[in-house]
Every structure is written in structure tokens, then in C-alpha cells.
Amino acid sequence: MLQKTFQSAREQMGAVRPGATARDTRLDVFRALCLLTIFVNHVPGQYLEYLTHKNFGFSDSAEAFVLISGLAVGAAYGRNFVAGARLASTLKAWRRAMTLYVAHIMTSIVTLAIFSAGALYFGRQELLGEINIRPLVEQTEQGIVAMVLLGHQLGYNNILSMYAVLLLMLPAMLWLNAISPRLLFAVSATLWLAAGCLKLVPYNFLDEGYWFLNPWSWQFLFVIGILCMNHVRAGGELPRSPWLIGLSAAYVLISACWVLFSWWSIDISFGLPAVLTGFDKTFLSLTRLLHVLALAYLLAVIPGISRLARLRADHPLVMIGRHSLPVFVFGTILAMAGQVFLFVTDKDPIAGSLYVIAGIGLHFVYAYYLDWLKDVGTARPLAAA
Structure with missing residues (x-):
């Protein structure tokens, strides 16, 4: 059952034609839940925000989304990156990266238009000081160039750009994996650790800040997803050790207590680098990384959850997960409009x-x-024939 759990998303990113193989819907379901949760979290100040799992642990839906993306990419590209097909796989990954880049620029422009319209029609100029818009207003010429070159990112508009960079790195990941999965893991872990310790991160052009989601750090979680998928597709299984299950459950429980009871003042650094003991999202601190992995492991090895997540192909959640990119863009635009709506209603929860x-509801529609x-689109050619 575990092997089938991870053998979804073969259609992901165009790997398989619709109807070519039976599609395992479980990754679609989990991806849909991530997309809906991201939307809820991106409209801060309302009550539903307090029900999402970021309030009960160190990680949130961004980590889950990247891990699921790694699993899906492993399914779509893992077996195709072989001698004679590597160039085609590379170009396919880079084309997808370009699609994500265009989607990121589009959502950023629409976000600017939404906040500008709110400032213009509601007389709330303060909106132009939200989500890192002010530098673009004050330095328009430089700001446009910076935004196009990914040197300036608006708040809540930073996942697609990071994911696009991961797909640009994908051919190198797959090449290392072809040599040895252990080599890929070692190189990825080293880059993650170096990025966290040395603060290796793409910097912004208009201010002294840097990317909110550092691709050199988040690639490690992405790689873990690829390696897990490849392992299972090769006939392997995740270990079902009672000790590992107990440790994962204990870590999830401690994480929930830490957040719920605000134990942030407890010093667990022991002189170690912050990437190992802190809770930083930009550099994907170990605490956050272990939390999403523990959650994913428990979801994978508990049969009841796996059965619940396997829904029909026409289930609304499966539909959302199957169209993840356009739904994500749609949700981002809705969330930005929601932020303006909350702002002009004086943040009425x-x-x-x-x-x-x-x-x-509109996500499902x-x-x-x-x-x-x-x-x-698929019916018309048949009718014409």
C-alpha cells in the first residue's frame, strides 16, 4: 500500500497522458489541502487562519507543498532521466520553470494592481506600504527591473519563484541521483547546511533584504521528496519501525505543545548554528524540516489515513490537486484581494x-x-472526426 501511496502524480508536469495509466489520487488530495491552507493563511486576520496546522507545529503548508512537489517530480522525471533522454528531460524541466516564472510575474503584477486599486478607490494610501510594495512605488524604474529579475519580491508572492529555481536545478539533481542517490543526498544536505550557516541566499536589489524562501535551503526538502519517490518506485518501502513511529509522533506532539504554549523563550541552541536549532523559515531550520518529515512519515505509514486520502478522480479535492498551478495562481489572487478587503473593512475578522x-468555495468551482x-478540449477532436 505504501508503494501505491507514493505512485501518484505520473501525469504531473505532463509526464503521462490523461487516461494512459490509473492515477493514484492521494498526492492530489494532500496537494489540494496544502493549496487551500495556503490560501487561508495568506489572508491573515480572520478566524479560519487559527485552524490551520501552522498553529500546531513548527512547519506549515509551504513545507508540505515543496515535499509533495518533490514526490511528484520524482514520479514524473525519475525514470525518464536516462542516457539518450536527458536533454529532453532537462528542456522539459526548464520549460516548466519558465512557466512558473511567468506565473510568478503575472501574480505579482496583479497583486500590485489589486493593492493600487484599493489605495485609489478606497482612499487608503497605506495599502501601498503593505507586503513590500513601497520600494516599487518609490523606485519604479529600478523596481520593475528588479521584479522581472527576481531581485524584489512582494509578500505572499514568493513560492513560485523559489520553485522555479528548484526546477532549474532539477537536471543537476537527477544527474547526481543517476550516479548515486547517496551522493545526491550528501550534496543537497551540504548545500542546505552551508546556506544556513553562511547565509547563502539570493539578495534583493532595492533593499538590504533577501529572498523569504531561500532555494539553496529548500532544495533539500525537495530532494528528499525525489529520493523517497525513487526509492519506492524501485520497489523499496519506508521502514515501519515502532521506534521510528513513536519518535515521529513524539516530535509532532512536542512541536504542537511548543507552539500552543509559546515555549519560544527556551534556549536549545547549545552554541550550534541557528539552522540546526532555530525556527527560521527562510533557511528551513532543522526543527521545521524534521516536523514536516515526521508528519509525512506518519501519514504514509498509517493505513487508515492512506485509505481516506484515496478518492475518486472526480472528487473536488482531487480536481484541485490535479490543477495545482492554475489553482495556486487563482488562490493567490483571491488572497491578495482578501487582504485589501480586510484592510478596508478595518480588519473585521x-x-x-x-x-x-x-x-x-470558489477554489472548487x-x-x-x-x-x-x-x-x-478533448471531446472536440473526436466530434470533428
Whole structure:
């Protein structure tokens, strides 16, 4: 069962034609839950935000999304990166990276338009000081260039750019994996540790800051997903040791208590680098990394959860997960409009909660529309024939 759990997403990123193989829907379901949670978290100040799992542990949906993306990429590219097909796989990955880059630029421009419209039509100029917009307003010419070159990122608009960089790195990852999976793990772990210790991170052009999600750090989680998928597809299984299950459950429980009871003042550094003992999201501190891995491990080895997540292909959650990129872009735009809505309503949590509930419903409507559009597109050639 575990092997089947990870053998989803073969259609992911165009790897398999629709209908070519039976699609395992479990990764789609978990990806859909991540997308919906990201949307909820990206409209801060309303009640539903306090129900997401970021309030009960060190990691949040961003870590889960990247891990699932690594699993999906492992399914789509793992077996295809062989002699004679490596150039095609490389170009395919880079084309996908370009798609993500264009989506990132588009959502950033729409975000600017939404906040500018709020400032213009509601007379709330303070909106232009939100989510890192002010540098673009004050240095427009430099700001446009910086945004296009990924040297300036708006708040809540930084996942796609990081993911695009990971896909640019993918051919090198797959090449190392072809030599030895252990070599890939060692190189990735070393880069993660070096990035955290030496603060290796892409810097912004307009200010003294840097990327909120450092690709040199987050690539480690992405690689772990690829390696897990490749291991299972090769016939391996995750260990079901009672000790490992107990340790994972204990870590998840301690993490929940840490967040719920605000134990942040407890010093666990012991003189070690912050990437090993801190809780920094930019450099994906070990505490966050272990939390998402512990959660994923428990979800993978508990059969009941696996069965619950295996839904029909026409289930609404599966539809959302199947169209992850357009749904993510749609959710980001909704979330940015929601932030402006909360701002002009003086951050009324009830109004914000109602907006988020409506937005979740629109996610399902949009996913259904995308599925319908896909069916129409495939039906027309048959009708014409």
C-alpha cells in the first residue's frame, strides 16, 4: 500500500497522458489541502487562519507543498532521466520553470494592481506600504527591473519563484541521483547546511533584504521528496519501525505543545548554528524540516489515513490537486484581494472569515471549470472526426 501511496502524480508536469495509466489520487488530495491552507493563511486576520496546522507545529503548508512537489517530480522525471533522454528531460524541466516564472510575474503584477486599486478607490494610501510594495512605488524604474529579475519580491508572492529555481536545478539533481542517490543526498544536505550557516541566499536589489524562501535551503526538502519517490518506485518501502513511529509522533506532539504554549523563550541552541536549532523559515531550520518529515512519515505509514486520502478522480479535492498551478495562481489572487478587503473593512475578522469561506468555495468551482474545460478540449477532436 505504501508503494501505491507514493505512485501518484505520473501525469504531473505532463509526464503521462490523461487516461494512459490509473492515477493514484492521494498526492492530489494532500496537494489540494496544502493549496487551500495556503490560501487561508495568506489572508491573515480572520478566524479560519487559527485552524490551520501552522498553529500546531513548527512547519506549515509551504513545507508540505515543496515535499509533495518533490514526490511528484520524482514520479514524473525519475525514470525518464536516462542516457539518450536527458536533454529532453532537462528542456522539459526548464520549460516548466519558465512557466512558473511567468506565473510568478503575472501574480505579482496583479497583486500590485489589486493593492493600487484599493489605495485609489478606497482612499487608503497605506495599502501601498503593505507586503513590500513601497520600494516599487518609490523606485519604479529600478523596481520593475528588479521584479522581472527576481531581485524584489512582494509578500505572499514568493513560492513560485523559489520553485522555479528548484526546477532549474532539477537536471543537476537527477544527474547526481543517476550516479548515486547517496551522493545526491550528501550534496543537497551540504548545500542546505552551508546556506544556513553562511547565509547563502539570493539578495534583493532595492533593499538590504533577501529572498523569504531561500532555494539553496529548500532544495533539500525537495530532494528528499525525489529520493523517497525513487526509492519506492524501485520497489523499496519506508521502514515501519515502532521506534521510528513513536519518535515521529513524539516530535509532532512536542512541536504542537511548543507552539500552543509559546515555549519560544527556551534556549536549545547549545552554541550550534541557528539552522540546526532555530525556527527560521527562510533557511528551513532543522526543527521545521524534521516536523514536516515526521508528519509525512506518519501519514504514509498509517493505513487508515492512506485509505481516506484515496478518492475518486472526480472528487473536488482531487480536481484541485490535479490543477495545482492554475489553482495556486487563482488562490493567490483571491488572497491578495482578501487582504485589501480586510484592510478596508478595518480588519473585521468576521467579514474576513466569510470572505475566506467564499474563496474556498470558489477554489472548487474553478477546479471544476478547469476539468470541464479539459473535457471539452478533448471531446472536440473526436466530434470533428
